[in-house]
Amino acid sequence: MATERIDVRGVARLARLALSDEEVERYGSQLEDLLKHVDDLKQLDTSDVAATAQVIESRNVMRPDTLVPCLDHDVVMAGAPQPQHGFFRVPKIIAEVG
Amino acid sequence: MDPVRASARDIARAVNAREISAVEIAETMIPHVASVDEHLGAYLTLTPDLMREHARRVDARIAAGESLPLAGVPAAIKDNMCLLGTRTTCASKILEHWIAPYTGTAVARLLDAGALPIGKTNMDEFAMGSSGENSALGKTKNPYDLDRVPGGSSAGSASAVGGFAATISTGSDTGGSIREPAAFCNVVGFKPTYGRVSRYGLIAFASSLDQIGPFARSVEDVAMTYDAMGGHDPMDATSVDMPFETTAGHLREDLRGVRVGIVKEFATSDLAPDVAAAYEKAYADLAALGAELVEVELPTAKYGLSTYYLIAPAECSSNLARFDGVRYGLRVDGADVGEMYEKTRAAGFGPEVKRRILIGTYALSSGYYDAYYVKAQKARTRIADDFRRAFAKCDVIASPAASSPAFAFNAKSDPYSMYLMDYYTIPVSLAGLPSLSIPCGSALPEGGSRPMPLGLQLASPLFSERALLGYAHAYERATQHAAKLAPVQVVTS
Numbered sequence: 001m002a003t004e005r006i007d008v009r010g011v012a013r014l015a016r017l018a019l020s021d022e023e024v025e026r027y028g029s030q031l032e033d034l035l036k037h038v039d040d041l042k043q044l045d046t047s048d049v050a051a052t053a054q055v056i057e058s059r060n061v062m063r064p065d066t067l068v069p070c071l072d073h074d075v076v077m078a079g080a081p082q083p084q085h086g087f088f089r090v091p092k093i094i095a096e097v098g
Numbered sequence: 099m100d101p102v103r104a105s106a107r108d109i110a111r112a113v114n115a116r117e118i119s120a121v122e123i124a125e126t127m128i129p130h131v132a133s134v135d136e137h138l139g140a141y142l143t144l145t146p147d148l149m150r151e152h153a154r155r156v157d158a159r160i161a162a163g164e165s166l167p168l169a170g171v172p173a174a175i176k177d178n179m180c181l182l183g184t185r186t187t188c189a190s191k192i193l194e195h196w197i198a199p200y201t202g203t204a205v206a207r208l209l210d211a212g213a214l215p216i217g218k219t220n221m222d223e224f225a226m227g228s229s230g231e232n233s234a235l236g237k238t239k240n241p242y243d244l245d246r247v248p249g250g251s252s253a254g255s256a257s258a259v260g261g262f263a264a265t266i267s268t269g270s271d272t273g274g275s276i277r278e279p280a281a282f283c284n285v286v287g288f289k290p291t292y293g294r295v296s297r298y299g300l301i302a303f304a305s306s307l308d309q310i311g312p313f314a315r316s317v318e319d320v321a322m323t324y325d326a327m328g329g330h331d332p333m334d335a336t337s338v339d340m341p342f343e344t345t346a347g348h349l350r351e352d353l354r355g356v357r358v359g360i361v362k363e364f365a366t367s368d369l370a371p372d373v374a375a376a377y378e379k380a381y382a383d384l385a386a387l388g389a390e391l392v393e394v395e396l397p398t399a400k401y402g403l404s405t406y407y408l409i410a411p412a413e414c415s416s417n418l419a420r421f422d423g424v425r426y427g428l429r430v431d432g433a434d435v436g437e438m439y440e441k442t443r444a445a446g447f448g449p450e451v452k453r454r455i456l457i458g459t460y461a462l463s464s465g466y467y468d469a470y471y472v473k474a475q476k477a478r479t480r481i482a483d484d485f486r487r488a489f490a491k492c493d494v495i496a497s498p499a500a501s502s503p504a505f506a507f508n509a510k511s512d513p514y515s516m517y518l519m520d521y522y523t524i525p526v527s528l529a530g531l532p533s534l535s536i537p538c539g540s541a542l543p544e545g546g547s548r549p550m551p552l553g554l555q556l557a558s559p560l561f562s563e564r565a566l567l568g569y570a571h572a573y574e575r576a577t578q579h580a581a582k583l584a585p586v587q588v589v590t591s
Contacts, residue, residue, distance in 0.1 A: 008456065012456065014459050015415060015456060016419075016422065016436070016443055017447075017452060018440035018443070023452070030453060033513075034407060037514060038404040038407060038408055038474075039404075040401065041405065041473055041477055044401050046473065046476035046480060049476045049480055051475035051476050052476075053475060055482055055528075056292055056560070061332075063332060078197065080425050081426075081427065081429035082429060088425060090424055090438070091434055091438050092435075093435045
């Protein structure tokens with residue numbers, strides 16, 4: 001496991017999180033500190049071990065394809081920051097050509 | 099009957115027998131909670147109108163001949179659980195003004211069983227923390243020393259019950275978020291097996307670990323609350339579809355024939371002397387009730403913290419991606435949609451949430467996924483295997499719930515020292531086991547002037563809730579530790 005400098009801005013970009021310079025510095029050193037702690041996992045032999053995603057045996061759950069009541073549209077939309085005509089309004093996402 | 103101090107069992111019995119009405123209970127609790135909570139800060143939102151409405155409904159149902167298991171029992175709800183028409187914030191700025199559009203299953207079942215909603219309780223933001231201090235919306239105090247933390251993440255739910263500002267409450271536990279605050283606040287806190295209680299309506303933190311469970315001042319009240327909210331729910335695909343075993347009618351009086359595992363790797367010599375002495379005494383008390391103490395080994399438990407702090411942040415980084423300024427809560431405008439996402443999340447999330455999103459995103463990122471995330475998932479398998487082997491030798495494992503009593507505010511400034519608080523609870527969570535914390539004595543904390551409560555953690559095999567609560571009940575009956583401490587004066591007066 002690596003303990004090189006972490007590209008905190010790159011990670012933050014993946015996480016869609018704007019960070020100040022001070023935060024980059026602080027979270028960078030805290031992240032490196034945590035990675036040093038988790039480095040102890042290297043000592044644990046897991047060569048013949050399957051990964052556990054979840055402890056309870058789970059399988060795909062199906063239900064009959066029948067209509068059931070769902071949440072009220074207006075109530076759900078009321079929790080959105082900028083609802084408009086029953087839709088979520090967002091900034092323009094398609095650039096103009098030319 | 100004093101509704102403030104009575105048990106859920108006694109309240110429900112009296113309301114069902116029409117000795118007192120649910121409305122009377124609500125009218126006593128509403129002003130009481132409002133005044134106590136000025137000191138505790140356990141609640142983010144009080145719901146007096148809703149409480150009265152439910153009280154009237156309970157009284158009408160009882161008048162019509164129904165009998166309700168939690169009739170008139172005042173209940174607090176952790177603020178990461180949806181309650182229709184009520185602010186549900188996760189103690190985060192990003193959801194500060196968000197109103198839940200439906201009621202989650204566990205809460206709906208409690209209310210249908212006759213419980214009365216007092217309000218929504220404070221917590222570490224998005225359930226990430228072990229002290230309550232990560233709330234962006236309020237400061238919750240420990241009812242046994244207002245200068246100390248209540249524990250977390252279910253801070254307000256534990257503080258409210260410990261401080262007699264609720265009879266029962268709901269919590270959620272991902273790595274210890276029910277058991278550690280229960281230990282700090284002198285109450286019983288129970289995390290059922292993963293999948294036993296529906297997570298529908300619980301705002302997700304780490305989906306493979308999150309589990310809802312109850313707080314109360316006695317094992318019997320915890321059992322009654324669990325019985326009301328547990329069981330299969332088609333709305334949660336991870337809720338287990340197997341017969342639900344109720345627990346409240348099956349509590350034990352002794353521990354004859356029970357093998358209690360004491361973990362070799364959890365030596366009490368690592369603890370402060372009076373804390374260690376309290377746990378040694380607790381183990382001796384279990385033996386005095388007829389239990390056979392056996393040493394068990396959990397050689398991989400020491401990897402629990404590292405495993406957890408890769409898996410939980412990875413899942414959190416994925417779950418919290420939904421908070422992007424489009425569908426729920428806060429939006430901060432930006433020049434384009436990407437900038438809107440980034441600014442919204444920067445303004446809406448607090449430091450611990452950002453830290454975990456960054457850790458998780460890193461652990462899942464290309465080039466590191468196998469080294470961190472997959473490795474942690476394999477370590478999780480080894481830890482669960484250790485527990486399986488241990489349960490071949492014992493029926494239940496006893497250990498401390500936390501490594502110290504409640505600490506002072508701002509005492510843990512380094513994130514890792516806070517993570518260490520959950521050293522004993524995390525391995526149990528990774529294995530998905532049912533587990534609880536029960537009051538087991540007290541110790542004078544570092545720099546403290548009052549003895550503070552300690553919690554004994556009991557953990558048992560998957561789906562053995564009935565047996566586990568039975569053992570805890572026998573211990574509680576014989577020791578009565580919770581009654582030996584009283585909350586601070588302003589809370590009791």
